[in-house]
Amino acid sequence: MDSNLIIANVLSLTLFVISLFISLRGFYLYVQSRSRRLFILGLSMAVIALTAIAGFLGDNVTAISLNVDWFNYIGQTVSFLFILLSLMRNSNDYLRRLTTWHVIISLLILLLLFLSPVLPAEFPDPALTKTLLSGSRGIICFIIFFYYVSAFFSKETRFSLLMAGAFLLLSSGYLVILPKYAYANMDLLDHVGDVTRIVGSIILLSAVLLG
Amino acid sequence: MNNHGSDSNFSQASVGRKQLIITAQLYRAATTMRHIDELFLWIVRVIMQAFDIQVTQLWAQQAQTTGQYILQLRAMARQDNTLPSTVVANQQVGATIEYVFNEQHPQLFQRVDYLFSTHQGTLLMRYGLNYCSGYFLRNPARLPPAQQSSTAQEIPTPLTIIVLLLTRQPLSADVLAAINLILEQAIPIAGKHGLLLPASNSVDGSSYTQAQAVQQAAQQAGQFNFSELIPYPLEDAALMKSNNPFAGSVAIPDKQARRLYATIDGHKNLAEICRDLNTSLKDVYPALQYLLTQQRIQLATRNGQIINNAQLPGKL
Numbered sequence: 001m002d003s004n005l006i007i008a009n010v011l012s013l014t015l016f017v018i019s020l021f022i023s024l025r026g027f028y029l030y031v032q033s034r035s036r037r038l039f040i041l042g043l044s045m046a047v048i049a050l051t052a053i054a055g056f057l058g059d060n061v062t063a064i065s066l067n068v069d070w071f072n073y074i075g076q077t078v079s080f081l082f083i084l085l086s087l088m089r090n091s092n093d094y095l096r097r098l099t100t101w102h103v104i105i106s107l108l109i110l111l112l113l114f115l116s117p118v119l120p121a122e123f124p125d126p127a128l129t130k131t132l133l134s135g136s137r138g139i140i141c142f143i144i145f146f147y148y149v150s151a152f153f154s155k156e157t158r159f160s161l162l163m164a165g166a167f168l169l170l171s172s173g174y175l176v177i178l179p180k181y182a183y184a185n186m187d188l189l190d191h192v193g194d195v196t197r198i199v200g201s202i203i204l205l206s207a208v209l210l211g
Numbered sequence: 212m213n214n215h216g217s218d219s220n221f222s223q224a225s226v227g228r229k230q231l232i233i234t235a236q237l238y239r240a241a242t243t244m245r246h247i248d249e250l251f252l253w254i255v256r257v258i259m260q261a262f263d264i265q266v267t268q269l270w271a272q273q274a275q276t277t278g279q280y281i282l283q284l285r286a287m288a289r290q291d292n293t294l295p296s297t298v299v300a301n302q303q304v305g306a307t308i309e310y311v312f313n314e315q316h317p318q319l320f321q322r323v324d325y326l327f328s329t330h331q332g333t334l335l336m337r338y339g340l341n342y343c344s345g346y347f348l349r350n351p352a353r354l355p356p357a358q359q360s361s362t363a364q365e366i367p368t369p370l371t372i373i374v375l376l377l378t379r380q381p382l383s384a385d386v387l388a389a390i391n392l393i394l395e396q397a398i399p400i401a402g403k404h405g406l407l408l409p410a411s412n413s414v415d416g417s418s419y420t421q422a423q424a425v426q427q428a429a430q431q432a433g434q435f436n437f438s439e440l441i442p443y444p445l446e447d448a449a450l451m452k453s454n455n456p457f458a459g460s461v462a463i464p465d466k467q468a469r470r471l472y473a474t475i476d477g478h479k480n481l482a483e484i485c486r487d488l489n490t491s492l493k494d495v496y497p498a499l500q501y502l503l504t505q506q507r508i509q510l511a512t513r514n515g516q517i518i519n520n521a522q523l524p525g526k527l
Binding site (some may be wrong): 021026029032033034035036037038040086087090091092093095096147150151152155156157159160206207208209211 | 252315329443444445446447448449450451452454455456457458461462463472473476477
C-alpha cells in the first residue's frame with residue numbers, strides 16, 4: 001500500500017473512532033441532562049465521524065467513484081463552526097435556535113454525502129476553492145483554541161488545557177497542508193499535517209476522558 | 212437499615228420509610244441525651260449511615276458576650292475515618308459556610324468546585340467528595356453553648372444551623388427531601404426533651420423574633436401566584452469550556468426532575484407545565500425544588516422578576 005495512503009487511512013480511522021465515541025457519549029449525556037450544548041457537540045462529532053469514514057472509503061474503494069471531498073470539507077467546516085458558536089453564548093433561546101439551525105444544515109450536508117457518486121470530481125478553481133474550504137476548518141479550530149485558552153486563564157482546569165492543545169494541533173494540521181493545493185510535491189507537508197491531526201484527535205479524546 | 216448501594220438505588224418508598232424510622236428512633240434516643248450536641252452527633256451519624264453520605268457536618272452560629280457571632284462545627288461524621296479531618300474542617304470550609312449563612316438559602320446543592328475556592332474544591336474532589344448539599348435551619352429557641360466549650364464568653368444563641376453533606380455522587384430529590392424532613396423534625400424533638408432553651412425575653416432575643424416576624428410579613432405582602440411563575444432553564448456557562456461534560460456531573464440523576472426539565476422552555480408557566488405532564492403542582496414540586504437547588508433552573512414572574520428560592524414554600 002502507498003505510504004501516503006497508510007497515513008491518510010490512520011488519520012481517517014483515528015478521527016472516525018474518536019469522533020464517533022465523543023458523539024455517542026455526547027448524545028447519551030444530552031438525554032440525561034437536556035443540555036443543548038451537548039446535543040450540538042454530539043451532532044457535530046457525528047458529522048465529523050461520517051466525513052472521516054467517507055474519506056477512508058473514498059481513498060480505498062476504487063470500484064465506484066465517490067467524490068466525498070465536498071462532504072468532507074464542508075461537513076467538517078460546518079461542524080467545527082457550530083461547536084464554536086455553541087461556546088459563544090449561554091442563553092437558552094440562543095442555544096435553542098442554534099440547535100434548530102444545526103439540525104437543518106446537517107441534513108443538507110448529508111445530501112452531499114448521498115450525492116457523492118454524482119458530484120463533480122474536481123472543484124472549480126481547485127487551488128483556491130480547496131484552500132478556502134480546508135483553510136476555514138483550520139481557522140475555526142484556531143478560534144476554538146483561543147476560547148479554551150481564555151477558559152483556562154479564567155479557571156485552570158485540565159480539561160480546558162487539553163482541549164486548547166487538541167484544537168491547536170487540529171488547527172495546525174489543517175493549515176500546514178494548505179500549500180499542497182497550490183503546489184506539487186508537497187507530500188511531506190501532507191504527512192506532517194496528517195500526523196499533527198492524529199495527535200490532536202488523541203489529545204481531544206484524552207481531554208474528554210481525563211479532563 | 213440498608214447502607215449499601217449507590218444513591219440511585221434508594222427508591223422513593225424506601226427513602227420515605229427510612230425517614231420515618233429515623234425520626235422515630237430520634238424521638239426515643241433523645242430521652243437519654245443530656246446535651247444538644249449529643250443529638251447533633253446522633254443525627255449526623257445516622258444520616259451518614261442511612262443515606263450513604265461520605266461526610267456530614269453540622270455548623271451552628273454561636274453568640275458571645277462581646278456581641279460577636281462565630282461559626283462552630285458542632286458535629287461531624289465521616290464514613291472513612293482515614294479521611295483527614297483537616298480536609299473537610301478548615302478555615303476555607305468555615306469561610307464558605309459563613310458565606311452560605313449570609314445567603315440563607317434554605318437548601319443548596321452544588322458541585323464542590325462551584326461552592327468552595329479552587330484549592331478547597333480540588334482538595335475535596337481528590338478525596339472523592341464531589342458534591343455538597345446544605346440545609347439552613349433557623350428557630351427562635353436558643354442553642355446552648357457547645358458541650359466542649361472552653362470559654363465562658365459563649366452564651367445561648369437563637370438556633371441558626373447549617374447541615375452540610377459531602378458526597379461522591381449527587382443525591383436524589385427524594386433523599387434531599389427526606390433529610391430535610393428529618394432535620395426539621397429534630398428541632399421540635401430537641402425542644403420537647405429540654406435540649407434547647409426557650410426563646411429569650413431579653414432585648415436581643417425579642418429583637419431577633421421581631422426581625423423574623425417583619426421579614427415574614429414583608430414576604431407575605433409581596434406574595435405571588437405560584438402556579439403562574441415561569442421556570443427558565445439555566446445553561447452551565449462553564450460546560451464544555453472549563454468543565455468537562457463527560458465527567459458525569461452534568462446529568463440530572465432524578466428521573467422526575469429530568470422529565471420536568473425537558474418540558475421547561477422559558478415560556479410556559481408552572482400550571483401549563485403541569486398540564487403538559489398531566490400531573491399536579493404538588494407532585495412536581497419536589498422535582499422543581501431539586502432543579503432549583505441544583506441551579507438548573509430559576510423561577511421568575513411574567514414581568515421578569517426573578518424569585519429567590521428563599522421566598523418559596525418548603526412544601527406544598
